[in-house]
Amino acid sequence: MKAAVRYSCLVVFTAVLALNMVMVSRTFAADPPDAAPTVLLIQNATILTVSHGTIEHGSILIRDGKIAEVGQSIAKPQGAEVIDANGQFVMPGIIDCHSHIAVDGSVNEGSVSVSSMVNIADVLNPDDIDIYRDLAGGVTVANVLHGSANSIGGQTVVIKLRWGAPASRLPFEGAVPGIKFALGENPKRSNFSVRGQEKRYPSTRMGVEETIRAAFTEARDYKSRWDDYNKRTSAGEKNLIPPRRDLRLDPLVEVLEGKRYVHAHCYREDEILMLLRVAKEFGFKVRTLQHVLEGYKVADEIAASGAGASTFSDWWAYKVEAYDAIPYNAAIMTRRGVLVSINSDDAEEATHLNQEAAKSIRYGGLSREEALKMVTINPAMQLGIDKRVGSIDVGKDADLVIYNHDPLSAYAVVQKTLIDGRVYFDRARDIAERADREKEKKALIEKEKKAAEKKTEDKKSEDKKQNEKKPDEKPKPPQGSVGSATGETNVVRAECAGARGAL
């Protein structure tokens, strides 16, 4: 199961279908957690600020969702709520630069290789239980991307994991929107031959480059038509017909104008350089190279281009282009001046990104600080949200994780996760509520069973009635019984929503 999910990078389309397939029940959103206290004080913690070292026995004061003060000792303001984090560690909320959580349905619009017109923000699913699971792993922000089936995929969105909030409140306010690109085996569909299905263009790395270049050639022409139109209109020309709007090219124009970040899935060194070349030719920047498993081979070129790199800790060998993947990748790129983050690409992997970051201490000798940065301030910088999140500094959003142990260890367990100063995950509370949830679930199952029994009985009596009737009478469809059973099911479902709310 896990292997299948992990493989999602490779066959994300299949995996999503498979996951849907095994899903039995629908998910339901939690009630919004208790409103954030206006003033919150976290005390006695080991604070890993990321920006200015570690503070032992330190405190963090949070006002209106923002960090108001960080220091050794902060007097408790009147009316402040207090979290005593004695013996615990606080670090900035983890930022996952490559996620597929909170997406309703398939993450690939796999029918065409340029699908820039589709937008993940349109299909955010706030009920996805993986939001909660990742919160429980300390993740507060995720860059939610399409899959990698297409050379140019869809528009992406950065979200805060505000579990319980509606979809409209998930997006990170003001974050620069992105677009997913993909190179190599996935867009050329190397590992996806389906019997009876015709091969799609592109099916080589040559074709992938051509697809991107062709799309940007179109986008550049489209942009110049608009520029021309706007120029002439503002010069006073009247009755001009505007160029026809193209939803596929609009996002690419935004890329050309630097208003939309390119997050490019890539593996091999040659394709990395290919994309950097194409970007240079068209005058745009690649914001992040995603996965970039051979980034260590061309780290200097990546650094020179200004692109960030967001990679896995230690995945390898699941396909040919991942055979040269090494766990030292993040360390080499960091040493050569690339801005590096460690991402998950997987709802489970995201629950321990702190551990994954720690692997670069073991493989490549990064410092603790460098390791921590790879899941906090570095991805924040890559997503252009570092003014708001990524370190524990005055004025930043109070997105924090509290661990019972050093987070760069496999023994650390998240105790609380805060977003905007509000506790969205609390381990003690989760555990305390389990018995009630279990009880409620059992009651609902019983209810469902009874409804099913009633349905069977109704049907029996209906059959009996029909048998008693004269043979020339046409039997009526047993509408009544079916209807009531369905109604019962709906009630149960609605109540499940309440059960989930307890989370």
Added chain:
Amino acid sequence: MRYPRATTMFRNWLFFVMALALPWIVRAQQSTPKADAPKAYALVHAKIFTLAGAPIENGTLIIRDGKIAAVGGQVEVPQDAQVINGEGLQIYPGLFDPITQMGLREIGAVNSTVDSTETGNYNPDVVALTAVSPSSEHIPVTRVAGITEVLAVPASGGMDSFGPSGVIGGQASAIYLSGWTVDDMQLKRSVAMVVNWPEIQTKTFDFATFSRKEKPYPEAKQEYDKQVTELTDWIERARHYAQAMGHGGPADFARDLKLEALVPVVRGQLPLLIVADRSREIRNAIEFCDKQNLKMILAGGSEAYKLKDMLRSRSIPVILRPVLTLPLDEDDPYDRLLSQPAELSAAGVKFAFGSFDNSFARRLGQNAANAVAYGLPYDEALKAVTLYPAQIFGLADQVGTLESGKIANVIVTNGDPLEITSEVRYLFIRGQLTSLDNRQKRLFEKYSARPKP
């Protein structure tokens, strides 16, 4: 039937890739024991965790002729021994990963490098060891994580695990992660018979049409029953076959290799390694083994906690899937898999951790540590990646602890071997100081030294 993946063109390409990789493969082989290796080693001044008693401070461990010759606080260092100063270091038995496809699969997506799952539903006579490639790059990569022996398990999933994997998958082999040849690597050729317990699946994915399919429960149940009946039939035929073997000479019955392979199973000499995760399947598998009087080891066991009494009362051990796995159901507690080992341990169920994979085998220690974070006593976690897998597969007289007379599979680390940041400094397999070099380290060194362009 397996999902066809590699095209001919792809295979040709792979051949090309393999040709490129040849220098690596040749170098990898050189990392195995050399002819001029010393006869004996003395590891001195280290803290020794024998797992057969209390840790020994400032201890000495003597290795001779592939075995542990002595271990303790007051052990004399033989004159001919090469001495390794273990000051500030710790010594443990090498880790044992009881479910991998080591040597059976190189690159998951490339069919021609995958030998982990045979086609067909009943393959009791296929043996993993036959197909283990000693040159697999996964072997030295996994070694660096302190893993010295593994089971290569056919039909056990992993990265290529799409599509069905058969009911009787074949025989698992215990191998050392070092050796010039597959014979060198053999710890025990056949340690368990793999059974993928059938599931009642109402929802399936059809790779031929690439679409989801749903079938009504009665139909799914019928298919399940059919497979269980077939499995029962295989076992009963094997029992008759065993009787025939016991009563007459080869002339009296026609040889059947598949049934012959099942004879040790029906005689209780070879356990079934039954892969099942849902409680319904686990229960059915246990009841089946009860009825057929077969020795069972459960693998997967995601819902083993629901049947802990049943497992304990029958002494059925479990090879747990990685705890770093999301819960099976949406309404399970988020840490369902993480907290299960603590629950099983408290209930007295014996278990070991398995990676169920190759490229993630090096996360074995990380998984064990995460189980500790969620309540499993540390000593139990350590034993669940050393002694317990050895006991479960009947190899504890050879590996799993540091005791004199046992095979010297030993690691010397700079810290807790389950912790992410710890490093293995020395590694011995069958008493040979074994290289910690690998393809990934070489690539690291090569590209670290790349001049600025």
